Amino acid sequence: MWDADGRIMQYDATFRWFGFLLDTLVEALATSVNGTASQATAALTQRLATTVCDTHDQYCTGENQQYDNSTACYNFLTTAIPLGKDYELGRDTLLCREVHEHMVQYDPALHCPHIGPTGGDYCVNDQTYAQKVLQKYFNESWIVGVQSTEDKWLGN
Template sequence: MRQNRLLSIILLLLASGIAYIPYSSQPSQSRRSIAQDQTLDNVIPNSVLSSSLRPRAQEQGAANFTFKELYRMQKKFLDAFIYPANQKEAKKINSTIFSEDVQGRVDITRTFSGRELNTEYIFGLFSNLAASSNDTNAFSLLGYATSYKILHFAASQNIASASTIFQFTFPILPTPVPLVIDTWNVFNAQGQISMYDATFKWWDWAVDSLFASLSQKYNATLLQTVQLATQKIAGSICDIAIKHCNGTNAQYESMQQCEDFLTKKVAFGKSYQLGTPGRNTLLCRMVHQNMVPFRPTVHCPHIGPSGGGYCVDDKSYGDVVGDMYFSNMPFGYSDRGAL
């Protein structure tokens, strides 16, 4: 019975024109795993796979990299993200790891469009954070990555998806903290990141653990720790504002006015409010303070009372979830017009 069923399946496949692809256990540099390098067109002939089922990225002439090439490109990005390599990348101002029209999104912050802006936020933010770790006036709840290990990696054509565990150094904590970041990258024909979507996994839990460590460090209750952090973060932001935001870029008349505004007129913010819904928060301005030295004209408003279009309450939860941000090229298969 089992043999008859197997024979029926084979005959059905042959009748449909689906070729049997033998797999050899002998190692060969010219022979690649189907799961790694072959597209649907290699496995299923045109007579079976209609044009309506092809990935739109392929129809539009997207690059077709091998699995190993995509892995190397992913590693190139991750290597540049790690401190102190990110310092070198940030100094380029326009990192060619990104395409000129790159579109990026980080779940706990916002969307970032263009090469220069992404260079500042992905490389500059963390390199500045590391550089200011010895500044007694600087204070942040953020950390910077010093090492990483890829946990999972899947890739096809010009898309790479990875889950990576990083060791983050937080200047306010005595020991590194592990953070997992899931990324979905799309590369252009030059091997540059054209689109990326990044998610900090278990971020809420990480922030809770951070505050627990701070409470122990300061020998204080959670409420007392938040109050202390509020004062320190506000002082750090205001120090940046007074030093770098002058003339037409000025946001506050004095240090006192700045601290009063940040401690009394905006919310501290929840762990997901570093730039997402309800982003008119102290935490959002904490993120952007590291960007101000790069381009005061652009970033000073972000730490000011107006929020500069970034630290503002302009979207609801539903708005963010429903935002069809990416438009450079399709993310392979999706319900958004891909089939």
């Protein structure tokens, strides 16, 4: 959904087969490095962390800076948080930061915190399962002219 200025207000994305993609990627990486799934996961973690840190260094400058330097960024992403599971894209994981890394270039002030150590209110572990699934899902109704305070799927 876009606002009057053409900016995205909200979106609904489903990473339907992401678990299969992640498993296939790790398996292919294990084969290419002639190693185990654990070694491939470590290599994937290193590659994703490097990519997120490169994006941070390029776009998250001045007030948007989240890490003191590339080494601090890399160390945090590879040791302080897990890579994450396919269903943890909104949790305090490297995978969550990798998803948000692609948006940083478009609005660094908004998205740099998402790839930073705090997770910027997106890549966080601040809710239980029940809280997460029962929260109001959208800010605005997807149905024109329909407002609902009761249906978490409609918004408003």
